[in-house]
Amino acid sequence: MKIRFYNVRILTMADDFRVTRGEVQIKGNRIAYVGEEKHTREEWDREIDGDGNLIMPGFKDAHTHSAMTFLRSYADDMPLLDWLNKQVFPREAKLTPEDICHLSKLAIMEYLTSGITANFDMYLTPDTIAEASVTCGFRTVITGGMNDFTQSLEEMEEWYCEYNHYHPLISFQLGFHAEYTTSEKLLAGLAELAHKYKAPVYTHNSESLTEVQQCLDRNHMTPTQYLDSLGLFDYGGGGYHCVHMTEEDLRIFKKRGLYAITNPGSNVKLASGIPPVKKMLDMGIPMAIGTDGPASNNCLDMFREMFLTTGLAKIRERDASVVDANQVLYMATVGGARAMGLLECDTLEEGKLADLILVDLHQPNMQPLNCITKNLVYSGSKQNIKLTMVNGRILYEDGCFTIGTEAEEVYKKANEIVARIQ
Amino acid sequence: MKIRFYNVRILTMADDFRVTRGEVQIKGNRIAYVGEEKHTREEWDREIDGDGNLIMPGFKDAHTHSAMTFLRSYADDMPLLDWLNKQVFPREAKLTPEDICHLSKLAIMEYLTSGITANFDMYLTPDTIAEASVTCGFRTVITGGMNDFTQSLEEMEEWYCEYNHYHPLISFQLGFHAEYTTSEKLLAGLAELAHKYKAPVYTHNSESLTEVQQCLDRNHMTPTQYLDSLGLFDYGGGGYHCVHMTEEDLRIFKKRGLYAITNPGSNVKLASGIPPVKKMLDMGIPMAIGTDGPASNNCLDMFREMFLTTGLAKIRERDASVVDANQVLYMATVGGARAMGLLECDTLEEGKLADLILVDLHQPNMQPLNCITKNLVYSGSKQNIKLTMVNGRILYEDGCFTIGTEAEEVYKKANEIVARIQ
Structure with a gap:
């Protein structure tokens, strides 16, 4: 899959906590580009308008x-x-x-x-x-x-x-x-x-x-x-x-x-x-x-x-x-x-594995945008996670999971197991 | 407005933390009924299928x-x-x-x-x-x-x-x-x-x-x-x-x-x-x-x-x-x-003011349903709030606000104020 995130704020975690504007390109399971917006004619499986939200490495x-x-x-x-x-x-x-x-x-x-x-x-x-x-x-x-x-x-x-x-x-x-x-x-x-x-x-x-x-x-x-x-x-x-x-x-x-x-x-x-x-x-x-x-x-x-x-x-x-x-x-x-020994999953840089998240800044707990990294640590919350990508695949987006199993099926099995071993 | 929540779990906070199944009726700004599901022919402005989620008094x-x-x-x-x-x-x-x-x-x-x-x-x-x-x-x-x-x-x-x-x-x-x-x-x-x-x-x-x-x-x-x-x-x-x-x-x-x-x-x-x-x-x-x-x-x-x-x-x-x-x-x-002196907003009971929330239990952090009140305190999170009602009016539902102002307008003004007084 080739996925392009544009109109995003970017926190690479490799650049002294600096937040920049631009785009991030994913090709296969790797980050192919991080930087200013490009206007290429490349074909993409998905182009995602980040709406000014924050893209950053996923949490470990x-x-x-x-x-x-x-x-x-x-x-x-x-x-x-x-x-x-x-x-x-x-x-x-x-x-x-x-x-x-x-x-x-x-x-x-x-x-x-x-x-x-x-x-x-x-x-x-x-x-x-x-x-x-x-x-x-x-x-x-x-x-x-x-x-x-x-x-x-x-x-x-x-x-x-x-x-x-x-x-x-x-x-x-x-x-x-x-x-x-x-x-x-x-x-x-x-x-x-x-x-x-x-x-x-x-x-x-x-x-x-x-x-x-x-x-x-x-x-x-x-x-x-x-x-x-x-x-x-x-x-x-x-x-x-x-x-x-x-x-x-x-x-x-x-x-x-x-x-x-x-x-x-x-x-x-x-x-x-x-x-x-x-x-x-x-x-x-x-x-x-x-x-x-x-x-x-x-x-x-x-x-x-x-x-x-x-x-x-x-x-x-x-x-x-x-x-x-x-x-x-x-x-x-x-x-x-x-x-954990995941040396290719630490930052959002070209060549690293595409394990990343899109953080919704259009939420009251992320406003005003005085300091985004402080907002993340002091007032961030699960409801700010718009999208989670692992190894180049989007597994979670806007509350929905793409994990090969229905969410309700996972809940049902968990409750069945609990009932059985009680 | 007359609103009926059916197919809900109910935590009244007046009944020793017991969670029951049933329905809750709102008429105007008051709770009109809390109990087993009714099959009346009454007309409602909205009938909300709670999908087994939890209705309870709002937090203060x-x-x-x-x-x-x-x-x-x-x-x-x-x-x-x-x-x-x-x-x-x-x-x-x-x-x-x-x-x-x-x-x-x-x-x-x-x-x-x-x-x-x-x-x-x-x-x-x-x-x-x-x-x-x-x-x-x-x-x-x-x-x-x-x-x-x-x-x-x-x-x-x-x-x-x-x-x-x-x-x-x-x-x-x-x-x-x-x-x-x-x-x-x-x-x-x-x-x-x-x-x-x-x-x-x-x-x-x-x-x-x-x-x-x-x-x-x-x-x-x-x-x-x-x-x-x-x-x-x-x-x-x-x-x-x-x-x-x-x-x-x-x-x-x-x-x-x-x-x-x-x-x-x-x-x-x-x-x-x-x-x-x-x-x-x-x-x-x-x-x-x-x-x-x-x-x-x-x-x-x-x-x-x-x-x-x-x-x-x-x-x-x-x-x-x-x-x-x-x-x-x-x-x-x-x-x-x-x-706070809000003696009519404390519990989910008939006659009390309709200040209540619907908590999404169809989320991984709320499963399995071993004990719902413990889930709320130990693993609950903002992303579990499906709906917030104050005085009989739904002000927040599935991530959207109904507060007489656009969310983006509020964010914009806040950032403008910050920029001005810096």
Whole structure:
């Protein structure tokens, strides 16, 4: 498909947050041109009048458990351990791989409504997660969730090799669930894999105070220090949450180039705490933003996460000037793409993959146009997403999905699955 | 107009958060029937197939400065005092009453997109605030913002008498800006007015630590204790923000039946702090939620405020089980209406005023339908608002406004005003 967006405002995220006017051309799955309006005689499959709206790179949701849509609003307003043991685990045990495909599609639909063009997904069955994304045309980086109960080292290696050559929309990163669920033997084995493939490793890290304290009791080191001592981060990687971090933890993140992937919606809802985002940014630690899963957030909305990222930092530091809008926008786009290894999806530039969004500025929350990047972070909302394109295909436009399945069918299946496993 | 909504789910907010199926009839500006579907031969101006979506009372935005839309994204990421003195005050001084009318309309449009059917507005010119609301068909309770620099006692009394008999959509409550901007003489005068009219009084209260400390230095009492000692709250009223409250302050709120109106978006963005919402609710202090103005928030979105209200409480108390979704939903609807004196707009019941919304459940963030009230608070978003009705008139439906002015005209005027006063 050849698609031309004209009469648009353009935020490339490669040009110091500058917004220009012009046009963007898509050929196949790539961005073919970004710049001033051209009046060529080329033939296009679609020419879209952007009406002065904003075209920019899609948001990257750098930590998800998509299929947990089935638990949305099932287990809220309860302490973390009750939530996990009484609500999450017993129901998860009843899921089939096919359920996970359907439930992931429901999450993908929500990502699209929020301008999210790729997710970094940790869940049980990579085959049906990949199936959901490929069917919908969505981009997913799957990461391992290995622990003592599910997923083995052998599977990790097999999946790493398979899903990095499976489909252009799918890739795979080594990963494990968390220090507190994974034996040292497994972790050492994963470190060997990381060395063998010179690959980064990702995991939940220092989400709760209890987790950090228990790791200190077991290993006399924090999770970051312990995992680093095993050689897991010798080729980089990152941590989800990173709420309770020591100075030494942050130095390791900096030294190894580890991504701190913040999940503020989940962290407030589960009362986990507020991470030191200002300090991380000041130190030059690379950062990204994730929604976490719909069981703990419950919304898969990058606008809410962006506001929370800056708002919570301001509260933590008691300073309204910290972690400004542009820093947050960078984390939600460029930072996310790079954290996930999607080096061709980070900015809106010629030659990059066409993962982009059109943001409706003709809405009261985007007016007046004093500063568009601040509008996005401080007053932006899902209703501003006019169009979401992944890999050159429009998957969402004006409230309608083009994902190979009817929306109502996805809702129906999700409700059937919930009814079955209750 | 006679309008019938059928095939709807109904949340009356008068029935212990129960959601039922049925129909709702509107005749003129009142709710004429709520219950099971009827098959009468009555003639209707419109019969709306709700498609299983949710009809419920509109949200009440219990603290706003609507016309400050002109400052959206002008003055973010800076300390509070710089923000006020360098950005807000110099620009406010250049506003005309007509500007305030236009800028208020922009805010009203955003309220409508978020399912807000009434606001509690403190700003400079009640005449053009009322004009904006009446023109749009929106419901506004204006409150005084009296202080040493603007608005006098005489105006307070005049406005109290005038705007409570001006138009069915408009009412007025006594109020002043804050303890730190208002002399004791003026406050004593306002207390006299409150006694004369047996009227409640509203003000900004204990928003920042500095404010509380300075009041202690001046008066040897906290703002709540000081203002109560002057007799201002003898007929009730409320406080906006209420972030830094002592035990004694809370006892006064409880004793006087004062509404604590929380503004979490503004409180995080300006780094003011997190209020003790759990404690207030436990004590039975009546509560409501407001967005504050678009200069400090910057979004006028009750969904974001609802999530923040519960999320920040959970973080403050380090307990994921506190301030549950239903408590928050109550604050955002019934609590707000009662805080503002809108006793006929609180619930969806026969005889009440027809201020209501239709929430789109056919969206991925509202599925599966495990628990609709939790979905609203934890994953709801502006894009779920299908229709907003105020006083029996549909002002917003499927993204379109019916407010007597073209949306583009409102945006254009707002940008012109900004350009002029820059």
